[in-house]
Amino acid sequence: MLIVDTTLCIGCGVCEANCAFGAIILKDGVAVVGDGCKLCGSCVDNCEPGALRIETAAKAAPSDLSAWSGIWVFAEARHGVVAPVAFELLGIGRKLADQRGTALTAVLLGASVESKAAELIAAGADKVLLADDPALAQYREDVYGKVLEHLILQHKPEVVLAGATAIGRSVIPQVANVLGAGLTADCTALAIRAEDGVLLQTRPAFGGNIMATIECPQTRPQMATVRPNVMAPIVPDAARSGEVIKVPLAPDLLASKVEVLETVFSQEQQANIQEKEVLVSGGRGLASEKGFALLHELASELNGAVSASRAAVDAGWIGYPCQVGQTGKTVSPKLYIACGISGAVQHTVGMQSAETIVAINRDEKAPIFDLATYGLVGDLFEILPLLTQKIREQRRL
The missing domain is CATH 3.40.50.620 (HUPs)
Structure with a gap:
């Protein structure tokens, strides 16, 4: 843990100003460490009075x-x-x-x-x-x-x-x-x-x-x-x-302090995005919950499901079971269409194993294009209806 020696701390604020995680604040002229500390050691290196130090637990003796x-x-x-x-x-x-x-x-x-x-x-x-x-x-x-x-x-x-x-x-x-x-x-x-x-x-x-x-x-x-x-x-x-x-x-291994009274299965018909071969995923670029209607239309034509980035879920536009990424689900569909998703690593870690990735984004420098198999630079509100219509026409042939 990060230890503050209050007898040495002069309240200069260097540690607070340089903490990349905002984990250190000054309180009554003394540095105080919060829960966000990652023990990176940057503050220790920059503390001239030597008031900060990292204490680690003693290593256990190696077992056989x-x-x-x-x-x-x-x-x-x-x-x-x-x-x-x-x-x-x-x-x-x-x-x-x-x-x-x-x-x-x-x-x-x-x-x-x-x-x-x-x-x-x-x-x-x-x-x-x-x-x-x-x-x-x-x-x-x-x-x-x-x-x-x-x-x-x-x-x-x-x-x-x-x-x-x-x-x-x-x-x-x-x-x-x-x-x-x-x-x-x-x-x-x-x-x-x-x-x-x-x-x-x-x-x-x-x-x-x-x-x-x-x-x-x-x-x-x-x-x-x-x-x-x-x-x-x-x-x-x-x-x-x-x-x-x-x-x-x-018997002592099977003794429990927990009593299960009932098991209830969800009645929701929400598709499991981890089992789908096609996912149409939306992010912050959809701007609102209404934008997901376009995704549902395209997913329906492709017999797929709709998923989302954390930004869309946090905004309340779609439920958490649809979230892909580090704090959501990891998926590996045959086709992943990313709509209005910038491509932050927190999201891509959850979908990078997809066989084919199609990215639609108006920012040609968006990181998602570095991962995409195919990229479409433009307004998704113009591209998605055209793409859906084209697929619908091809299916009728």
Whole structure:
């Protein structure tokens, strides 16, 4: 943390003026550090009186790293269905395991999910740790956490991967905290050093302005959550063979402080933008909620769905389930049409894996054109109706 020595601080204001994150203010002539501090160290370097310093926790003594081996994937399952992100993680997990010359294990928790083990083996797993119990039918963070902690301490995997889903973001940090393990959230790329097994975890940092590669060399397991639709699954091979290991669970592992009273499924017919092959996405350039009517017309002709940047969602023009980007969903459609979207990295990190990107923007210098397969410079309110009409005519031929 950033420490202010009040006996040395002279209230010169240099730190406040130069803090890129606005995290330091002067109060009663003394610098005060807020929650926005990123520990970049710039203020420390510029403080002539030496009143600022960064204190870091003492590094833990390295454990016996040789006792840990294997790559694990938490195969999240809900209501008897394995989440698609699990198969994506098995794809990258297979590459990491092959580089390390070790086994790839899928961890499957749930009720009546034994039949799903074959799917995980076909998708690349060498082993499936199966915890199949009626008490696991409903997701409860404390139970899932205890089971994962028990299995990790028993088997000592070198790497544990999970999807950055609502469940993954809930239970994996809890497990990492209990184990004292390093965890990198929302990774967009993973690699491993074959010689020492250090996992190289890449994710957006500083508001998405840079891509940081993070290492956890002193602790095991190395844990990471990965955003859906970032990694590619391998082609399933039904001929692959693997081992299914049934895990007995003691009653204390299944005891919970949480009681699930009811599960209610949403009645909204909102399309899941992560499952669509065509997305027509709108940003600040649409100017208002009315502009999205043009997007819906085009999406309808293309049998696609409408999505949006954070700016459009924050403005209340469309709902959050449609948001694409670092704080929204990651998508990988065959066609992504970006309308009035400038192309900030916070947005492009969520759609850059689309096969074909078409950008429509009146600013020819907009960053989105650097990423686009095809670019149309002009007024989207003129281009979209013409494009929709042209597609409609072609479909009638």
